[in-house]
Amino acid sequence: xxxxxxxxxxxxxxxxxxxxxxxxxxxxxxxxxxxxxxxxxxxxxxxxxxxxxxxxxxxxxxxxxxxxxxxxxxxxxxxxxxxxxxxxxxxxxxxxxxxxxxxxxxxxxxxxxxxxxxxxxxxxxxxxxxxxxxxxxxxxxxxxxxxxxxxxxxxxxxxxxxxxxxxxxxxxxxxxxxxxxxxxxxxxxxxxxxxxxxxxxxxxxxxxxxxxxxxxxxxxxxxxxxxxxxxxxxxxxxxxxxxxxxxxxxxxxxxxxxxxxxxxxxxxxxxxxxxxxxxxxxxxxxxxxxxxxxxxxxxxxxxxxxxxxxxxxxxxxxxxxxxxxxxxxxxxxxxxxxxxxxxxxxxxxxxxxxxxxxxxxxxxxxxxxxxxxxxxxxxxxxxxxxxxxxxxxxxxxxxxxxxxxxxxxxxxxxxxxxxxxxxxxxxxxxxxxxxxxxxxxxxxxxxxxxxxx
Numbered sequence: 001x002x003x004x005x006x007x008x009x010x011x012x013x014x015x016x017x018x019x020x021x022x023x024x025x026x027x028x029x030x031x032x033x034x035x036x037x038x039x040x041x042x043x044x045x046x047x048x049x050x051x052x053x054x055x056x057x058x059x060x061x062x063x064x065x066x067x068x069x070x071x072x073x074x075x076x077x078x079x080x081x082x083x084x085x086x087x088x089x090x091x092x093x094x095x096x097x098x099x100x101x102x103x104x105x106x107x108x109x110x111x112x113x114x115x116x117x118x119x120x121x122x123x124x125x126x127x128x129x130x131x132x133x134x135x136x137x138x139x140x141x142x143x144x145x146x147x148x149x150x151x152x153x154x155x156x157x158x159x160x161x162x163x164x165x166x167x168x169x170x171x172x173x174x175x176x177x178x179x180x181x182x183x184x185x186x187x188x189x190x191x192x193x194x195x196x197x198x199x200x201x202x203x204x205x206x207x208x209x210x211x212x213x214x215x216x217x218x219x220x221x222x223x224x225x226x227x228x229x230x231x232x233x234x235x236x237x238x239x240x241x242x243x244x245x246x247x248x249x250x251x252x253x254x255x256x257x258x259x260x261x262x263x264x265x266x267x268x269x270x271x272x273x274x275x276x277x278x279x280x281x282x283x284x285x286x287x288x289x290x291x292x293x294x295x296x297x298x299x300x301x302x303x304x305x306x307x308x309x310x311x312x313x314x315x316x317x318x319x320x321x322x323x324x325x326x327x328x329x330x331x332x333x334x335x336x337x338x339x340x341x342x343x344x345x346x347x348x349x350x351x352x353x354x355x356x357x358x359x360x361x362x363x364x365x366x367x368x369x370x371x372x373x374x375x376x377x378x379x380x381x382x383x384x385x386x387x388x389x390x391x392x393x394x395x396x397x398x399x400x401x402x403x404x405x406x407x408x409x410x411x412x413x414x415x416x417x418x419x420x421x422x423x424x425x426x427x428x429x430x431x432x433x434x435x436x437x438x439x440x441x442x443x444x445x446x447x448x449x450x451x452x453x
Contacts, residue, residue: 002034004034005034008050008053009026016102020102021102021103021105022105024357024358025106026053035425036440046447052443052444055082055105060101061076062074063144063147075129075144076129077128077129078127080105080107080108080125081108081155082109083123085446086446087120088161089160089161090385092107092163093129094168094169095167096167097130097132105126111126113375113443114376114379115382117375117376117435118414120383122386128166129144131144132168133169134168141173145176149180149184150180152177153181153185157191162192164381165240170240170285171196177192189392190389190393193205193385194206194385194388200392202384202391202397203399203400205384208384209381210241210242210243211380211404212410212411214245215248215380217370217377218252220347220370221347223419226346227252228322229252230254230255231320232321233249234258234318235256235324236315236324236327237259237260237328237351238260238284239327241351241352241381242260243281250272250277254322257269260291260306263290263305264292265304265306265313266303267301268301276294279294291303322347324348325348325355326355328352328353329354329355331355337356337363341364347372352374352378353374353375373435375435376418379414380411383407383410383411384407387406414435417438418434418435419431421434422437
């Protein structure tokens with residue numbers, strides 16, 4: 001079976017050069033699927049793997065806009081429609097200078113399996129731009145979003161492709177994008193999720209990814225008759241996912257001691273209380289400031305500046321029992337994982353997409369750390385997007401409690417699917433294999449039913 005993996009990876013790398021994140025995502029999934037392919041030779045005959053790594057379609061387009069000084073700016077826009085075997089394409093839009101085709105293909109590929117795990121009828125997609133909203137005025141962000149949507153609107157629809165937010169795309173950006181879509185199409189449909197509550201959005205959607213990662217961690221700990229209560233936790237990032245991860249951890253009796261952004265991280269030994277979290281949310285969501293200001297505001301808090309030349313991130317050297325990487329891909333390397341294990345980590349639940357590199361994942365699995373990979377642990381966000389789509393289709397709104405209850409139920413279901421798939425295919429307790437196998441089977445069987453299309 002290793003020959004199958006190496007042959008497929010050789011083809012993937014030849015067809016998709018200079019896309020290391022995509023190669024990494026494909027390899028991790030394919031390596032998990034060896035026992036599935038042995039049991040189901042029909043998948044091999046139908047070339048399911050070869051088809052699943054190819055996007056159904058890719059759009060790339062220019063996005064010209066005018067800044068506040070009257071200067072013309074040009075960015076690049078993308079949408080990857082990866083797989084629609086089980087439903088319309090669904091996945092976020094990311095606005096960040098690092099965005100390129102390879103990163104979006106990796107995210108779209110992961111999204112296929114993540115969406116499959118949610119039990120909801122959603123295919124996988126991803127999109128975005130190398131536009132950086134940081135430091136831009138509201139007018140500049142609006143100008144960019146309107147230009148971006150003036151091309152994207154041709155390729156999306158509530159039964160075709162339903163984008164959402166991701167890094168750099170919050171409520172403000174979704175509002176501008178939706179407004180332009182509505183104007184161009186002359187229709188009010190649930191074509192974007194993460195909408196404002198007074199125009200089609202769902203309660204709990206902003207909180208969902210963070211809440212879901214915490215619910216998943218609680219389920220993992222439950223398999224060892226343990227819980228989050230009283231645990232010291234590390235959270236990276238300080239955006240939407242990190243903020244609501246902290247909020248839910250506080251509600252369950254855990255203590256969070258870190259937050260970070262690209263400039264560095266803060267360590268608060270006393271814990272990030274609800275009051276302190278409110279300051280951090282105001283700082284990030286309204287003032288759009290840097291996390292160092294948290295250390296300036298509260299006594300006893302230390303700030304450690306990021307060192308791009310360092311071979312590890314000191315945030316992951318802080319003593320704790322649980323870690324919630326919620327910033328970006330590949331933020332935990334082998335050295336970080338070793339430091340985490342050495343300092344007492346027993347559970348890692350990924351709020352970000354693929355934040356642990358292959359070396360780190362290998363260490364977590366080898367050391368029997370309860371490790372929830374992103375495609376399972378952070379699926380709460382897209383699950384609640386799916387619930388928003390359902391509410392839009394029915395023209396109604398569920399209560400906060402009902403949405404949270406449904407989210408909690410979905411995260412329990414995802415956890416159960418991972419545990420059962422890992423056990424059935426010979427690697428009990430391995431959430432990486434469990435998530436990949438459970439996500440793959442649903443998509444593969446749908447593709448078999450649809451024929452060669």
